[in-house]
Amino acid sequence: MINKDKSGKFRVRYDFGHNKYYSFLKKEKRKIQAELETLKSSESAKKEDLQALHNKLSRIENDINLLEKKYGKPVNTPTRRSFNCRNRWQAELIEKIFIDAHNLEVRGEQLPPYLIKELKTLKEAPHRLDYLEELSYKFASFSGFNPSVIPNLDYDLFLKQADVNMDWIESFQITQKEVIKQALLSCFDRETIPLKGKTYIYTGSFVSYTVCEEFVDCLIKVVDNLKVDGIIVNGPWVKYIFLHKTSKNQKILTSVKKLASKIKIYAIRSNRESAELIPKLKDIGINFVSKIEDENNLFLNHQFSKTSQKDQLHRFRDYFVDKNLFVSTSYVALEPQLRNDNIRYIIGCGSSSFNTPGSRIWSTAYDTARLNSEKFDNLGGHLLRFDLEGNVYPSNFYYNDKVKAIFLNGLMYPLKGEVTSADLHILINDVHSDSIDKKAFNGLLWFIQKNADRIKSININGDFFDNALLCHHNENKIDYQIKNKLRAKSFLHEIAQARGFLEDIISRLGKNKDNVKLRFKYGNHELNSIKRLLNKPTVHFLDNLLDFDKLLGLSEMGFEIIEGNKIFHVGSIPVFHGHELTRVQASKILGRSSVSGHLHRGKIDNYGTMVPTLQDQEKVDYLRYHKTDWVTGWGVIMEFQGITEKPELVLINKNKFFDFEKIVKINNPYKEREIKEIKITYKLD
DSSP states (O other): EEEEOSSSSSEEEEEOOOOHHHHHHHHHHHHHHHHHHHHHHTOOOOHHHHHHHHHHHHHHHHHHOOOOOOOOTTTOOOOOEEEEEHHHHHHHHHHHHHHHHHHHHHOOOOOOOOHHHHHHTHHHHOOOOHHHHHHHHHHHHHHOOOTTTGGOHHHHHHHHHOOHHHHHHHHHOHHHHHHHHHHHHHTSSSSOOTTTTTTEEEEOOOOTTOHHHHHHHHHHHHHHHOOSSSEEEEEOOTTTTTTSTTTSOHHHHHHHHHHHHOHHHHHHEETTTTTHHHHHHHHTTTESSEEEEEEEEEEOOOOOOOTTTTHHHHHHHHHOOOOOOEEEEESSSGGGGOOTTTTTOOOSSSSSSOOOOOTOOOOOOOSSSOOSSSSSGGOEEEEEEEEETTOOOEEEEEEEETEEEEETTTEEEHHHHEEEOOOOEEEEOOOOOOGBBHHHHHHHHHHHHHHHGGGGEHHHHOSSSSOOOOOOOGGHHHHHHHHHHHHOOOOOHHHHHHHHHHHHHHHHGGGGGGGGGGEEOOOOOHHHHHHHHTOGGGGGGGGGGOOOOHHHHHHTTTTTEEEOOOEEETTTTEESSSSSSSSSHHHTTTTTTEOSSSOOOOOEEEEEEEEEBBGGGEEEEEEEEEOGOEEEEEEEEEEEEEEEOOOOEEEEEEEEEEOOOSEEEEEOOOOOOOOOOOOOOOOOO
């Protein structure tokens, strides 16, 4: 039956058929028992008739016993099927489904699979305009959001391939003409927000049925403390939040509503969202947009097909040239070499490799990183700060489930309690002192000096020394050898220069230097330097000089020396240089929290963290790096209450970097130092 409640919605309900079927069986049993008594008292009764009645009675009693065993004795199932919806046409369709199920149950028959599926997947039809918007957005996504392609798409093929409800299309009388018109609107900006000089949080969807509401509550503290200008959420948004078994207690919606009351939330529409949920999310303060774009930056949601990945990536970049791109997809990261040279930043979020549902966890990754992972420890996002020219300086953050807190910019934002400062562990990779980027190094020294009282360790993770004079890449290139000889003068000159840089780092610690743990790990350049010299027969008598500890004064300065084939740990974070094993191997052996360098890129992905270089790319002769792959900066591991979280990367862009409080311009390049004479005294045995 269909009733209309006070809210104006239609309610369809029916009793389960088991009660009536049970009553019918009991009535039939009494009837057969009466017939048997009559036949037994009759002299003309046939034996066959008595046997037939006994068999019929036995079957009925068996059915009664089955029902009583399943539902209790006597059978009494007061539960009703009910469904609420705003449209009478949908109520009438649901009523028909209920009647079909009821009639089958009354007769004691099993429900067919198709009917069970329909009953389990019933959901209220959205408003017509919301469903038209969803349908049109999916149609536009098939064209790559290219308005010139949309009118020529095969609409019937789209309907067959897309995940759309054909009954709703028919009931709403939505025409192809309407869909095309709305799809064309989806290809253009709906809203532009100011980015230059602003600060935004950027993350994946935080409205989903398995997500952590504590993360959103901690995010509220971040918003209050940092005074951010908005949150940009790159879907996809999960369809089933209101249908999940926990949906009666929607704590996550309460947390999101509280967050939305404090800060503007921009949700970039996905082509996988469910239109029936959009009004509910809009009601709690979510602002849905197709994309956000200004002169230098572009945020949008685009899902690339696995089958035509390369073609779509080429086409995608033809549309958006010279932009800092922020794209929600799993496939951008798989082809980094296809990027335009002028595009520097690509951040992704949402679903990931390893077939991870975006509903469960999400994270964002800097510089073409592969996205997400299958565990909870990647819950987080990015803090994006834009300078007045529109250049972006990102900081990654994570939610730690052990302490129920967000780790961001040297601070811990706990679920309960005050915001707390962290101890810092500095990660320095690939300095290559012979060809150091002096501005970048000056920024590092400034950062160390500013945070000296909080620094707990400084970790030099390989390739601090370069040894360009013996580099195997230049072995057969005489012109490069001459050039390096004029610049570096000699092997010992470069040693002296590297030693000077080490002294500068330690000097910036000031009074706290005795409390800071110092580590120096040998990278492939240190190891290869020794191998190259030992391979020269004429210098075998110098093998006692090939001790970097004595040459660089490492033990004298207080460094713990880590051999080139070993890893070390900063708290719980395993660190290796990168020449020992590949990052894929390391992720399997050491886990996804491992940290490496070696490749001169700054990125965080499923395989761990890669700390950027401090080498000046313009001074590198022996390798040809893709310009957008070369990233300058350093890493910082934060420690709270003895717990360490994956590093944040401090990335240098156009001689500026974000120092956890503001964007800092590196005004004073590091001056050329005078190379001091090295005096080494050996004790002869």
